[in-house]
Amino acid sequence: MSAEAIAADPTTPGVFRTPTLPPARGPLSQAVIDLLSSDPESASVTDVPAVVHDADPYGDDLQLALYIAYEMHYVGFVEVDVAWEWQPALLSLRAGLERRFLDALHRDVPAAAENQSVQSEMDELCIEDLDGDGASYFLRDNGTWEQYRQMFALRSLYHLKEADPHAWAIPRLRGQAKASFVAVEFDEFGGGRGRAVHQELFADLLRASDLSADYLGYLDTVPAAALTPVNLMSLFGLHRRYRGAAVGHLAATEITSSPGSQRLLAGLERLHAPEACRHFYREHVEADAVHEQILRTDVVGDLVRQDPSAEADVIFGIRAFLFVEDALETHVMSAWERGESAFPGV
Incomplete structure (x- = not known):
């Protein structure tokens, strides 16, 4: 089969396919889909749907x-x-959607107390409970293969664009913070080796698990709890005012x-x-242990030394991460x- 024929065949494994718009799940997603389905040259700014205030x-x-709106800054849609x-x-x-989301986050994520140290915040993250009760503990001790597959599918919306949202922060950093941030991202992107890009490693994982490795392959059915963590990263990355939160x-x-x-x-x-x-997970055990030390000292430490006012935003980014991850x-x-599937779509 020629290269052209392979690229044109939507069933060919390993070929990147641009996603299609998913079905709407309510008036807000319908409004975005309707907008993107129209002619951008003739579109005009309209009021944000009133329902956003109660959503x-x-x-x-x-x-x-x-x-869907953020995806236009990534791959887009067919x-x-x-x-x-x-x-x-x-x-x-x-x-308008971001305002509603951010208002909720600032309401629900505890703000940093005055003079609170980001170093102490990171120290708390390092405290490991050997007998915790989260999903990774359950999967380690009692998880079934089908439950692993459910988690893989839920996480695919993030891992197939792993490191991309954070990359938006690079031009907003300076000096050692920028250099070290890029060093971490360089590892995430395979250290210059295409097949070692973490996104590609996760696609390999999905195929080995008999799951769709298509980019946004589960966007049609993935629950909101799996969308929110990715949206949080996109929001922080795309807004310069949230560079500290992105870090x-x-x-x-x-x-x-x-x-x-x-x-x-x-x-x-x-x-x-x-x-x-x-x-995939062996790679993360090894690489991320090194990344932790780089981020604590050379990224977060250097950023806060350069700009002490960023400390509260860095803490907000940490706590917002924990908040949405806990929800998932x-x-x-x-x-x-309850003895049910966490993702009935697989």
Whole structure:
């Protein structure tokens, strides 16, 4: 088969396919989809739908609407004009959705106390409970292969664009903070080796698990709890005012990743899972333990030394990460405790 034929064949494994717009889940996501389905040249800025004020900020409709709007800064969608990326009509609608989301986050995520240290905040993240009750502990000790597959599918919305949202922060950093931040991202992107990009390693994991490895392959059905963590990263990355929060988010991601990945790897070893699945988490056990030290000292430490006013934002990024991750864990564990699937779509 020629290269052209392979690229044109939507069933060819390993070929990147631009996603299609998902079905709407309510009036907000429908408004975004309708906008992107129209001509950007003739679009005009309109009022944000009134229903946004009463929408669940963490619900399916608002989170899907935000995800679709943010996606225009990443890959986009089949048959959606690329001109929509910076079209004022879409940005105005997105801003209204972001305000609702941010208002909820600032309400629900505890603010840093006066003179609170980000170093002490990161120290708390390093405290490991050997007998915790989260999803990674459950999967390590009692998880089934099907429960692992559910988690893989839920996490695919993030891992297939892993490191991309954080990369937006790079031009907003200076000196050692920038250099070290880039060093961490360089590892996430495979250290210059295409097949070692973490996104590609997760695609290998999905294929080995008999799951869709398509980018946004589960966007049609993934619950809001799995959309919110990715939207949080996009929001922090795309707004310069949240550069500190983006740094804090990456620090929290890397500090908690290595021990969590170690638990997931142990469960996969117990189940004799495919090597591609074990390799993904083995890579994170090794790499993220190093990343933690780089971020604590050379990124967060240097940023706060340069700009002490950023400290509260870094703490907010850490706590917002924990808040949305806890919500996803609650969704998963509640389903499993009821004997149900955490993601009936797989």
